[in-house]
Amino acid sequence: MYEDKRKLQLVELKLLKNFIEICEKNDIRYYALGGTLLGAVRHKGFIPWDDDIDIGVPREDYDRLLKLYENESKNEIDLHSYKNDPNHYRFFSQIEDSSIKVNRTDKLERETSSAWIDIFPLDGMPNGKILRKIWKYYILYLRAMYRYSCFNIGVNVNKKNRPLHESLLIKLGVLFNFQEKLDVKKRLGILEKALKKYPYKDSQYLVNAMGAYKFKEMFHKKYYGDGEKYLFEDIKIWGPIDYDYVCRQLYGDYMKLPPENERNHHESEVILDDLD
Numbered sequence: 001m002y003e004d005k006r007k008l009q010l011v012e013l014k015l016l017k018n019f020i021e022i023c024e025k026n027d028i029r030y031y032a033l034g035g036t037l038l039g040a041v042r043h044k045g046f047i048p049w050d051d052d053i054d055i056g057v058p059r060e061d062y063d064r065l066l067k068l069y070e071n072e073s074k075n076e077i078d079l080h081s082y083k084n085d086p087n088h089y090r091f092f093s094q095i096e097d098s099s100i101k102v103n104r105t106d107k108l109e110r111e112t113s114s115a116w117i118d119i120f121p122l123d124g125m126p127n128g129k130i131l132r133k134i135w136k137y138y139i140l141y142l143r144a145m146y147r148y149s150c151f152n153i154g155v156n157v158n159k160k161n162r163p164l165h166e167s168l169l170i171k172l173g174v175l176f177n178f179q180e181k182l183d184v185k186k187r188l189g190i191l192e193k194a195l196k197k198y199p200y201k202d203s204q205y206l207v208n209a210m211g212a213y214k215f216k217e218m219f220h221k222k223y224y225g226d227g228e229k230y231l232f233e234d235i236k237i238w239g240p241i242d243y244d245y246v247c248r249q250l251y252g253d254y255m256k257l258p259p260e261n262e263r264n265h266h267e268s269e270v271i272l273d274d275l276d
Helices: 002-025 034-042 059-071 129-149 164-175 184-195 243-251
Strands: 053-058 078-080 093-104 111-125 205-207 218-220 228-232 235-239 268-270
Touching: 002 053, 002 059, 002 093, 002 111, 002 235, 002 268, 034 053, 034 228, 034 235, 034 243, 053 059, 059 111, 111 129, 129 164, 129 184, 218 243
Parallel strands: 053 111
Antiparallel strands: 078 093, 093 111, 093 268, 111 205, 205 218, 228 235
């Protein structure tokens, strides 16, 4: 299995190198997030069973990046966002290489994806503690409405160890066909408008609100700072300046490997025919 994933990872590494070239050329900041940061810290590259790359870009640079891809980089890399692709239902953007396909069975509807890199906007949060808490729950509400709008194709119904309230929300989504009543593009627009309310540059806290870890990925900016470079395969990539604090908040004892049955969270399988 890992041999197949490795072939996929090498294609995604090439995508990452091209992405970094564009960022450096246009003075765009980025940070390795989630499993990509953990892979850099623990494995000096991909986590052996990982099937994608996660990158965060501060909101102002993120919006500029989308325009760059639209205006200058069409022929270099295939970037999809919900604004430029009518079939793209995710809040974040993805850079894809369509020469390689991956089957994903973590949703109610089976999905075939291209090799991909996830590009998440990093948004600002209110500076006041009480307002920040209120805003967090408002964003979680909007996030839930968006998830219901694309429930069959956008929600991992098989995810293990969900909190009780999430399990109940999943059961409601299975019982009631909310996506027939909610327009996914409208929900994405409402969500983005809310997340852009507090400008990144004026905020003490940043969040990747649409990542897998929700508000566990909210940090004071000092932990990200101007970034630190980490070895990732045969290149160096930018990540938070305090990787230890970030990884501990996300994973706890992050140097401990997870059980074998928790190493394929996308429930993905590389389609070998496309790799020949």
